[in-house]
Amino acid sequence: MLSIALFHFHVTQIKRGAGQSAIASAAYRAGEKLHSEYYVEISDYTRKGGVICSEILLPSHAPPEYADHETLWNAVEKAERGKKAQLAYSFDIALQNEFSMQENIALARQFLLENFVSRGMMVDFAVHSPDKEDASISNPHFHVMCPIRPLDEHGRWGNxxxxxxxxxxxxxxxxxxxxxxxxxxxxxTDWGKPETLEEWRQAWADLCNQKFAEKGLDCRIDHRSYERQGIEQIPTVHEGPPVRAMEAKGIRTDKGDFNRWVRKTNAMLREAKNKIASLLKWLKAVKEELSKPQPPMLNDLLMTYYNFKGGSKPSPVP
Known part of the structure; x- marks a missing residue:
């Protein structure tokens, strides 16, 4: 029986109206020091740990200078003039502990090239693997930032x-x-459509499952919700590195408490479901046994005998 591995694929938008900066976001993800021309400030995350690699993937029609973080995201900030402008799509995608880091990075790059860059999207991605604290589970993942505004065929910003x-x-x-x-x-573009997101989520699951099969591993991931899979289970919420760091230090959080309640409740549901399944199995066995031909009782034999002899019926045997 195949076991279920970790699937997390979350997307949001980086918005100027929410006080967010594309430069600051890119600096955090890449672990770099970047200067914002729009805000006239520097975001320095060079001391941030856990950044394994950072890379920008460009379609063929993109200016080659956009392969630099500071150049790309300052260009995005400059192209977006509105005070509430939507700057970029931001993805947070879990990698698999069953794969080596090299395999995970290659898988992430393949996925982005086949599904994002092929659509004309510019992709800034960074692989993070925070240090484990105590006996916590490793949480390798990769962040992706893509400008929402597309480029035209000449490499200029489009509509x-x-x-x-x-x-x-x-x-x-x-x-x-x-x-x-x-x-x-x-x-x-179709980048913001729910159907496109669904396509991306399934493509990532398919790519990981193909790798699981190649390595002979008996685990798979599924991009569908528990409800769509027909699994009667309450999903946990994504905690994120800050929450996990606090929990590792013994500091309880709302998300941590909620996930503990979910895991306990799911365990109780599984136990109740198993007991019900065992009871139904027992009832089925009893029903099958009762439906079988039963050997005649003494009273039945006596009734048959006297009926055959034509005699009077005996009193029922107590």
């Missing part, structure tokens, strides 16, 4: 959206009460 104007029955544009043309904003 995130295009306008689709609403037309009347005569094919003329419709105006609103203020006299402005009514339109829908349509994304120019």
């Amino acid at each position: 995130k959206q295009r306008r689709e104007y609403l037309l009347d029955e005569h094919g003329d544009r419709i105006r609103d009460e203020a006299g402005n043309y009514v339109f829908n904003a349509v994304p120019t």
Whole structure:
């Protein structure tokens, strides 16, 4: 029977409106010291531990100078003028403890090239493997940052959206009460669609499962939720390095307490489910046994004998 390995694939957006900086985010992930031209400040994470490698993957039409962290993300900040601009997609993806670090890095690079760069996306990724504290489980993972704004075929920044104007029955544009043309904003890429995220999650699971099979390991990962898999189990929440560091030091956290409750509850559910399954199995065996032909009782034999002789029926045997 195959066992279930770790699957974590989470995506958010880095937003200026939330006080976030693309330069600061990239510096943290790469463990580097980067200067932000937009905020006129320096983000220094050179003392951050656990950064195994950091790399930028570019499509063929991207300017080669974007292979530098500071150049790329300052260009992104400059291209986004809005105070609430959405700057980048940010992915947090778990690696597998069953693979070597070299295998994990190669797998991450293959996944990003086949699923992101092939779509014209620029990819800044970094592999992290925080030091284990006490007897905690290793948590290797990789971070990915991708600019939301695409590049055109000439390597210039393109549009995130295009306008689709609403037309009347005569094919003329419709105006609103203020006299402005009514339109829908349509994304120019499929990068932000739920269907694309689902495709990426499945592609990562398939790639890891292929590697498990190649290594002859009896474990797999599944990108679907427990509910979609038909598994009656409560999912835990992702704790993240800061929470795990606090828990390792004996500091209880809300997320840690919740996950402990989930694990205890799931154990109770599994025990109850196993007991119910055993009871149903026993009832099935009893039913099958009762359905078998039973040997005749003494009373049945006497009744048959007297009926055959034509005599009077005897009193029932107590």
